[in-house]
Amino acid sequence: MLPAMSEDTTTQTPAPAPRRLKRSSSDRVLGGVCGGLGAYLGVDPIIVRVVAVVLAFFGGAGILFYLAAWLLVPSDDPTAKAAPGRAATIAGVVVLVLAVGSLLPFRGDWGWGAGGFIVSVLLVGLAGLAVWRLASGERATGGGADVVRRAGLGVALLAASLILAIGGAWAAATDGATTIAIIVILAGGALVFGAFFGGLRWLIVPALALALPAGVVAAADLDVKGGVGERVYRPASAAALRDHYRVGIGRLVLDLRDADLPPGDHRVRVEAGVGQVLVLVPSDVCVASKAHVGVGATEVFQRENGGVDVDWQDQRSAPHGTPRVIVDGDIGLGDFQVGENERRDHGFDEGAGVGTNDACGAARRG
């Protein structure tokens, strides 16, 4: 008797579960969207985060996409659904308010203005959340109120750091650079100490807020000791021409067009911390110039250079019997301009009035 073939002896492998996009609860920075997307696509979540950050600079697309995914994509943590009022709910409400606010058919003071305000509040809140996350090392978990509290603390820390940044930059630009540098070193030392004994991680953001603007001030050679405002000097003779003019923040105009300059060299140094230096010369005077601009531009007889760390040099020799003005400029943040006339809009005339420095002989442009 043959055994009954009542049972199917073939083994069946269970069909693989369909791969679903879920927010990661184990690899998360905010809502676990990038972590989940990275796992879904099989790529490193860091790459996804970098792409999201890059997209954030294209009209905020990355931010909106992230918040929408935070709201719509479920978490891989089964207990997450049982916790109402989580961060995703907050983000969802904010996104909906943002969407409705952007679609409101208002004009003028409302409409896009209100949407822009909401976007600003949203971005500030997210920045605060990120700052608090960095400062405390704690994740943005828990209820919505907890997330809002952390974001608020982060915004407060951000605001305090902003004040610190402005104050530090001002101090660094007014003879306090050494003090600021020592404070930054001490803050770094305190953080190293805190790494072993705890409790000082919050110091990272204020220390960076103090150090980075001070670095910008140092790189720009910013010096605002010369006062604030507009300084206009019109020396009538070589004897009245000083060797040094300075303005801290503002505009410095050295007008030599009516100066009686005898043949020979006349050296003058002009400095501005933040602002514009304008040197006006008569057409029968040869001008040799050099300048350093931390951030900004030089415009010397229609020749323009701009950017950061701008070094201009235009060494010219004057024919015998021709006066030569040698201008040495140092501008932290702003413009250095030399010409024969002031332009009516912002600089010089576009035409022949600008001058070509024809009074000079051979030129060697740097």
Add this chain to the structure above:
Amino acid sequence: MRAEPRAVARRPDPTSLVAGLAIAAFGVVLLLDATGTLDLRFAALAPLACGVVGVILLASGLTRRD
């Protein structure tokens, strides 16, 4: 006989440690510039600042993965 409580060695916080060292190094550069030992330019500041912020963020990110 009661067992003596075992002292637990505290692990240093890598983010604070890296941030402290990076910020202190940045401060030294600022000090050297302030004293005229070197002339800090944007060409050097930009990579330096990015490096400081980058290592801090990296340390923070890697710490979370532990």
